[in-house]
Amino acid sequence: MLSLHQLACFLATYEHGSLTAAAEELGYSQPSVSEQIRALERRLDVQLFRRVGRGVVPTTAGDTLRPYAEKVLSTVQETERAVAGIRSLETGTIRFGMFGTARLYASAGLVADVLARYPGVRVELIGQNSNDVFDQLRRGRLEAAMIAVAGVDSEGMAVTPVxxxxxxxxxxxxxxxxxxxxxxxxxxxxxxxxxxxxxxxxxxxxxxxxxxxxxxxxxxxxxxxxxxxxxxxxxxxxxxxxxxxxxxxxxxxxxxxxxxxxxxxxxxxxxxIAIVHRANATLSPAARLMIELATKRIQAIAEPA
Amino acid sequence: MLSLHQLACFLATYEHGSLTAAAEELGYSQPSVSEQIRALERRLDVQLFRRVGRGVVPTTAGDTLRPYAEKVLSTVQETERAVAGIRSLETGTIRFGMFGTARLYASAGLVADVLARYPGVRVELIGQNSNDVFDQLRRGRLEAAMIAVAGVDSEGMAVTPVxxxxxxxxxxxxxxxxxxxxxxxxxxxxxxxxxxxxxxxxxxxxxxxxxxxxxxxxxxxxxxxxxxxxxxxxxxxxxxxxxxxxxxxxxxxxxxxxxxxxxxxxxxxxxxIAIVHRANATLSPAARLMIELATKRIQAIAEPA
DNA sequence: GCGAGACATAGGATCGACCTATGCTTTCCC
DNA sequence: GGGAAAGCATAGGTCGATCCTATGTCTCGC
CATH class of the missing domain: 3.40.190.10 (Periplasmic binding protein-like II)
Known part of the structure; x- marks a missing residue:
C-alpha cells in the first residue's frame, strides 16, 4: 500500500529540489527520505526525480504526481479536521432516543437547547415507536434514550430514573x-x-x-x-x-x-421517565450532553424521581 | 501519521459491520484489523465503533469519518491511475529540447508524430535559444535534446550524432x-x-x-x-x-x-546534428520515444551522419 | 585538482504490523 | 436457563519496514 508518509516526503523533496532540505524540513535523516522516495518510485514503477549532481529535479512523472499528492494530503487534513470537529461537538450528528411522554414534553425544546450550544450540529431524535427505540438501543445503533419504563431491570440495559x-x-x-x-x-x-x-x-x-x-x-x-x-x-x-x-x-x-x-x-x-443505555457502556460526550439537557427539560416539567 | 491502511480497514469494517468480515475481505487476521481500528481511534482521539455483542456499530464519529475516508482512498486510486498513465505515455507531458536547424526542420512534424502515437500527451519542445537548452540540459530540467553541435566532447554530456x-x-x-x-x-x-x-x-x-x-x-x-x-x-x-x-x-x-x-x-x-543528454543517465521511455522520432524526421531531410 | 555539498549505500537498532492461540462477552437455540 | 456459537480483545512472538549513523561516490566551484 502506498503510504501518506511517502507522499509527504515526495512533496517536501519536490518543493525544495533537494533530499537533504526535505529531510531537514520533515525532521528526518537524508537517507530516510531518500529511501521513502525510492520506495514510492518502486511502488508506482516510475522515476519521480532525476538525480542531478547538486540536488534532484522532478521528471515528468514527478510533475504529474505533485498535484495528486497535494490533493491526497489536503484531503487527509480535511478528514482530521472533520473528526476533530465532531470530537468537540462542533459538527456532525447527535442521535438520541426519546419516546413516550418524554418526546411529547421536551423534544422541540431539547433540540433548541442543543442548537443554542452547538450551532453546527445536526440533531436526530429517534422515537417513531417504542419497539424501534428499544431495538436500536439493543443493537447499539442508538447510544442512549430517554423513555418511560416500568422497572429498572431491562436485560443488559442501564436505567437511570430522572x-x-x-x-x-x-x-x-x-x-x-x-x-x-x-x-x-x-x-x-x-x-x-x-x-x-x-x-x-x-x-x-x-x-x-x-x-x-x-x-x-x-x-x-x-x-x-x-x-x-x-x-x-x-x-x-x-x-x-x-x-x-x-x-x-x-x-x-x-x-x-x-x-x-x-x-x-x-x-x-x-x-x-428514565435514561436508558446499554449497561457497561462508556457514553460519548454527545450522549452525555443530550442526557444532561433532556434531564433538565424533563425535570422542569415533571417531578423529579 | 494517519495511514491509508487504517482508513481501508475502517471502511471495510464500516461496510460489513464486523471486524471479522472486514479482516476476511482484506485478507488479514481479525486481530490485525482490530489493532488498526484501535490505532486509528487513538490517532483521531475518538471512538469510531461501539463494540456491541455481535459485531460493531459505527458511532457518530464513524459516520462522519466514512465519506472522508472514501474520498481519501478514491483520491489515492486516482493518483495511481494518473501515474500509471504517464508511465505508458497515455497522458502527461513530454519535454524535449530542440534547437537550431533541427527545430526548423522537424518541430511541427515531430509533434504530429508523437500525437499520432499518443493522443493523450502534451508535448513541449524547448528551444527558445541555445543557452536555454544547454542550461536546462545541464541542470537536469531537460532530459535530452536534439541540437547542432561542433564536437562530441561537451563536458559531461553524451552526444550522439544523427x-x-x-x-x-x-x-x-x-x-x-x-x-x-x-x-x-x-x-x-x-x-x-x-x-x-x-x-x-x-x-x-x-x-x-x-x-x-x-x-x-x-x-x-x-x-x-x-x-x-x-x-x-x-x-x-x-x-x-x-x-x-x-x-x-x-x-x-x-x-x-x-x-x-x-x-x-x-x-x-x-x-x-546530434542527440545530447547528460552522460551516464538512463533515459525515460518518453525521451527515448522523442529521440527515435526526431532522428527519423531529421534523417528524412538531412544526410545521415 | 581539491574541498564542499549532496545523494547513495551499508549496517544496525527500533518500531510497527501481522499472525496464532486464547479468553471474554454476547447471542442464539434447545 | 444453559450450552454452543460467534465475535471482539488480549498476549506473545516473528518479520519487515523505518530510521539512524557512518561512509562512499559524484558533481560543482575555486
Whole structure:
C-alpha cells in the first residue's frame, strides 16, 4: 500500500529540489527520505526525480504526481479536521432516543437547547415507536434514550430514573372526574389505550394491571390505538375514557378534546421517565450532553424521581 | 501519521459491520484489523465503533469519518491511475529540447508524430535559444535534446550524432552564387550571422573560423542578429550575405528572400546534428520515444551522419 | 585538482504490523 | 436457563519496514 508518509516526503523533496532540505524540513535523516522516495518510485514503477549532481529535479512523472499528492494530503487534513470537529461537538450528528411522554414534553425544546450550544450540529431524535427505540438501543445503533419504563431491570440495559410522571384518568364525562378514580371504577370503565403508554413502556400497563388485579378483574381495553393523540381524540368524542400521563393530558386535552378533563387515580400512580443505555457502556460526550439537557427539560416539567 | 491502511480497514469494517468480515475481505487476521481500528481511534482521539455483542456499530464519529475516508482512498486510486498513465505515455507531458536547424526542420512534424502515437500527451519542445537548452540540459530540467553541435566532447554530456547538415552561402547577388565559395571569398564577404548558427551551437562558428583562419584573416561579421529568419530577410534585402544551414536555406529563402539563392562552400562544410543528454543517465521511455522520432524526421531531410 | 555539498549505500537498532492461540462477552437455540 | 456459537480483545512472538549513523561516490566551484 502506498503510504501518506511517502507522499509527504515526495512533496517536501519536490518543493525544495533537494533530499537533504526535505529531510531537514520533515525532521528526518537524508537517507530516510531518500529511501521513502525510492520506495514510492518502486511502488508506482516510475522515476519521480532525476538525480542531478547538486540536488534532484522532478521528471515528468514527478510533475504529474505533485498535484495528486497535494490533493491526497489536503484531503487527509480535511478528514482530521472533520473528526476533530465532531470530537468537540462542533459538527456532525447527535442521535438520541426519546419516546413516550418524554418526546411529547421536551423534544422541540431539547433540540433548541442543543442548537443554542452547538450551532453546527445536526440533531436526530429517534422515537417513531417504542419497539424501534428499544431495538436500536439493543443493537447499539442508538447510544442512549430517554423513555418511560416500568422497572429498572431491562436485560443488559442501564436505567437511570430522572423523573416521575403521574398517570391520570381522562374522560369527556365530567361526572366521572368529580373524584379520584379507584381500581374498582377503573376495572369497570370502557377504556381506549394508546400504544404509547400501554404496550410500549410497560410502565402504565404494569401499573394499571396491578390496580385492576386487586379488584379481581382482568385488565381490558375497549379500544387500542397507536398514538396517544388519537386516544385523546376518542375520549373527546365520548367514545371511551383513558389513562394517560398527566403531562400529556395537560398538553393534549385543550387542543384535541376540549370538552374532556382529567382526574388522578387513587392511589396516585406514576410513570417513571428514565435514561436508558446499554449497561457497561462508556457514553460519548454527545450522549452525555443530550442526557444532561433532556434531564433538565424533563425535570422542569415533571417531578423529579 | 494517519495511514491509508487504517482508513481501508475502517471502511471495510464500516461496510460489513464486523471486524471479522472486514479482516476476511482484506485478507488479514481479525486481530490485525482490530489493532488498526484501535490505532486509528487513538490517532483521531475518538471512538469510531461501539463494540456491541455481535459485531460493531459505527458511532457518530464513524459516520462522519466514512465519506472522508472514501474520498481519501478514491483520491489515492486516482493518483495511481494518473501515474500509471504517464508511465505508458497515455497522458502527461513530454519535454524535449530542440534547437537550431533541427527545430526548423522537424518541430511541427515531430509533434504530429508523437500525437499520432499518443493522443493523450502534451508535448513541449524547448528551444527558445541555445543557452536555454544547454542550461536546462545541464541542470537536469531537460532530459535530452536534439541540437547542432561542433564536437562530441561537451563536458559531461553524451552526444550522439544523427545527421549532418551542410552549411551554404546565401546571397541576393546571383554573381556570387555562380561557383562554390572559398575561404578567401568568405573572408572578404560582408556577412550577417544569426545567433542560431553563430554563437549557439558552436558548430558553424568553428567551421567558419577554421576556414577563414586559413586565409590569414579573422572571422568578422557585418551584422549579427538573433534568429536565422531575420538574417535571411537581410540577405533578401541585399544588405549582406550569410552562411546558414542548407535545410534552412531551402525552407526560408523562397518565403523570406525570394530573390536570393545559395551555393556550397569549397570545401563543403557540415553542421553535426546530434542527440545530447547528460552522460551516464538512463533515459525515460518518453525521451527515448522523442529521440527515435526526431532522428527519423531529421534523417528524412538531412544526410545521415 | 581539491574541498564542499549532496545523494547513495551499508549496517544496525527500533518500531510497527501481522499472525496464532486464547479468553471474554454476547447471542442464539434447545 | 444453559450450552454452543460467534465475535471482539488480549498476549506473545516473528518479520519487515523505518530510521539512524557512518561512509562512499559524484558533481560543482575555486
Amino acid at each position: 423523573a416521575r410522571d403521574e398517570l391520570v384518568y381522562v374522560s369527556a364525562d365530567r361526572d366521572r372526574l368529580s373524584s379520584p378514580v379507584t381500581a374498582h371504577r377503573l376495572a369497570r370503565a370502557s377504556l381506549v389505550m394508546a400504544e404509547t403508554t400501554w404496550r410500549a413502556t410497560d410502565s402504565a400497563r404494569t401499573v394499571l394491571r396491578r390496580m385492576v388485579h386487586e379488584t379481581g378483574h382482568n385488565p381490558q381495553t375497549r379500544i387500542e390505538v397507536e398514538d396517544v393523540e388519537t386516544a385523546v381524540e376518542l375520549v373527546g368524542l365520548g367514545l371511551a375514557d383513558s389513562v394517560i400521563n398527566k403531562g400529556a393530558a395537560e398538553q393534549l386535552l385543550p387542543r384535541l378534546a376540549p370538552g374532556a378533563g382529567w382526574v388522578s387515580l387513587r392511589p396516585r400512580q406514576y410513570d417513571t | 545527421a549532418r547538415d551542410e552549411l551554404v552561402y546565401v546571397s541576393a547577388d546571383r554573381d556570387r552564387l555562380s561557383s562554390p565559395v572559398t575561404a578567401h571569398r568568405l573572408a572578404r564577404a560582408s556577412l550577417v550571422m544569426a545567433e542560431t548558427t553563430w554563437r549557439a551551437t558552436d558548430s558553424a562558428r568553428t567551421v567558419l573560423r577554421r576556414m577563414v583562419h586559413e586565409t590569414g584573416h579573422n572571422p568578422q561579421t557585418r551584422i549579427e542578429v538573433e534568429d536565422v529568419e531575420t538574417a535571411v530577410e537581410l540577405v533578401g534585402l541585399g544588405l549582406a550575405d550569410s552562411v546558414i544551414n542548407k535545410g534552412a536555406a531551402e525552407q526560408l529563402l523562397p518565403r523570406l528572400a525570394p530573390g536570393a539563392g545559395w551555393v556550397s562552400l569549397r570545401p563543403r562544410q557540415y553542421d553535426t
